[in-house]
Amino acid sequence: MTGYQYWLPDVRTIGLDFPFDAHSQRDGSGVVADSLDGALVAWVCPCPDDDPLVAFPSIVFYPLVLLGVFWIFTPPLTTVPGLIEIGRRWREAAPGYAVWLTILTVLFYLIYFYQGARFVAGPATVLAVYSGVAIARWIERLAATGLRREAPAPSDAPPPAVLAER
Amino acid sequence: MLTVALVHRPTSRRALVAGLLGGAGVLVRLGGILGIAAILPSVGWRARWLVVAASLVGVVALGRSSGPRSATR
Numbered sequence: 623m624t625g626y627q628y629w630l631p632d633v634r635t636i637g638l639d640f641p642f643d644a645h646s647q648r649d650g651s652g653v654v655a656d657s658l659d660g661a662l663v664a665w666v667c668p669c670p671d672d673d674p675l676v677a678f679p680s681i682v683f684y685p686l687v688l689l690g691v692f693w694i695f696t697p698p699l700t701t702v703p704g705l706i707e708i709g710r711r712w713r714e715a716a717p718g719y720a721v722w723l724t725i726l727t728v729l730f731y732l733i734y735f736y737q738g739a740r741f742v743a744g745p746a747t748v749l750a751v752y753s754g755v756a757i758a759r760w761i762e763r764l765a766a767t768g769l770r771r772e773a774p775a776p777s778d779a780p781p782p783a784v785l786a787e788r
Numbered sequence: 789m790l791t792v793a794l795v796h797r798p799t800s801r802r803a804l805v806a807g808l809l810g811g812a813g814v815l816v817r818l819g820g821i822l823g824i825a826a827i828l829p830s831v832g833w834r835a836r837w838l839v840v841a842a843s844l845v846g847v848v849a850l851g852r853s854s855g856p857r858s859a860t861r
Contacts, residue, residue, distance in 0.1 A: 716796040718830030726822045744823065748792055 633735060641681040641732040648737035650676040656692035656739075663691060680737050684728050687739045688746055694739045695746035696753075704752035707759070720748045795827055803835035804842045811846020815853075820846075 626635065640646055650673045651660075660667070660674030663686070669677035675692060690696040708724075711717040724745040731741045794806040806827055813820025824843045828836050 715798055715830045716792050719792060719795045719826050722829050723823060723826035726826050727819075730819070730822055741819065747789060751789060751792065 635735050636733050638733060640735055642679050644679045646735060646737055648676050654694055654739045656694050658693045680732050683737060684742055687742050695743060696750045700753055701749040703756035704749035707752045707756035720752055723748060795830060798831045798835040800838055803838040807839035807842025808845060811843035814846045815850050
């Protein structure tokens with residue numbers, strides 16, 4: 623028996639209506655606080671308890687958390703490079719794991735009776751790591767193209783024999 | 789994050805450790821099962837079996853720890 627079965631014997635834990643339910647049970651900012659205090663989603667208020675974190679149904683809430691709109695785990699849009707990186711390399715083992723972890727976690731907690739940003743802490747962290755990887759790759763690529771531009775192309779330089787004649 | 793590093797080049801030993809970590813995650817929180825499920829499609833068949841076998845340690849430990857209490861209630 624788990625704690626859920628013991629303490630909440632009558633609760634319906636899984637339901638296909640939960641993703642769209644704006645009034646399901648939820649953490650709000652009391653458990654995992656948002657650094658921006660809902661500044662980017664202020665348009666959604668007036669909201670219950672003046673807390674924008676409780677104003678969204680799960681189907682909107684989890685993507686917003688993963689994109690960092692609330693700045694709970696990452697600053698806004700910081701995970702976008704990570705999403706692009708794992709999307710490009712999803713056939714490799716580690717990016718594949720990140721893709722599946724994100725998809726499975728979001729899908730499961732969409733239909734779960736309780737909403738909390740802490741549930742997606744794992745995917746958010748992994749996406750932040752891959753954002754770092756993506757940015758490092760982009761900088762490497764930029765540096766490589768910059769170096770290639772600076773170095774004279776071999777066809778442009780006159781052959782040594784021509785130089786000797788001059 | 790440790791699982792990402794272990795899965796990056798999944799040797800047998802790393803798959804075992806990833807499975808054990810996943811099992812430990814289940815002990816902490818049932819949702820940890822998603823972490824194990826996420827490893828499975830991203831590695832080969834051999835690593836897949838090793839991950840499942842190693843993670844069962846945590847799952848069985850969870851069953852044993854919650855079993856006697858449920859029997860008494």
